[in-house]
Amino acid sequence: MLRLLTAALSCAGLLLAAAPAPDRQQEAKKYFEAECALCHGPDGRGLKSSARMYRVPLAKLDLAQGPAAQSPEPDIVKIISEGKGKMDPYKKKLTPEEIEAMARYVISLRANAKKN
Numbered sequence: 462m463l464r465l466l467t468a469a470l471s472c473a474g475l476l477l478a479a480a481p482a483p484d485r486q487q488e489a490k491k492y493f494e495a496e497c498a499l500c501h502g503p504d505g506r507g508l509k510s511s512a513r514m515y516r517v518p519l520a521k522l523d524l525a526q527g528p529a530a531q532s533p534e535p536d537i538v539k540i541i542s543e544g545k546g547k548m549d550p551y552k553k554k555l556t557p558e559e560i561e562a563m564a565r566y567v568i569s570l571r572a573n574a575k576k577n
């Protein structure tokens with residue numbers, strides 16, 4: 462039964478992935494978890510190991526509650542496109558629309574962090 466349910470769910474997932482209008486917010490989340498989480502952690506609170514490796518204060522990696530949680534959306538968009546300090550620019554990897562969606566996703570992490 463559980464297996465059937467899992468199969469049904471993954472089918473639904475495939476259908477969603479193939480839908481013509483992709484849910485950009487969902488894509489931003491996936492991309493964040495695959496790429497940005499390396500430094501910023503899956504919840505955006507920053508990873509200690511990366512802070513140590515890149516020699517930056519953990520607070521700088523904390524997008525949800527650190528000083529970065531005060532940055533307005535246009536600044537976030539700019540940092541994701543152009544990069545900042547030890548963070549690489551993403552303008553060659555993401556389209557402007559994807560960067561826009563990513564910035565909104567990053568901002569949504571602030572609210573999640575407050576709930577915890």
Ligand code: HEC
Nearest residue numbers: 496497499500517521529532537540541545546547548563
């Ligand atoms: C190699 C590690 C690394 C990866 C991967 C990375 N970042 Fe960063 N990011 C950093 C560091 C380090 C800073 C702090 C830069 C500074 O202030 O000097 C930063 C800063 C930021 C800030 C700035 C916040 C502010 O207002 O100052 C945002 C937003 C951000 N990252 C988003 C992202 C997103 C979105 C991704 C994925 C597309 C990502 N980062 C991938 C290391 C990384």
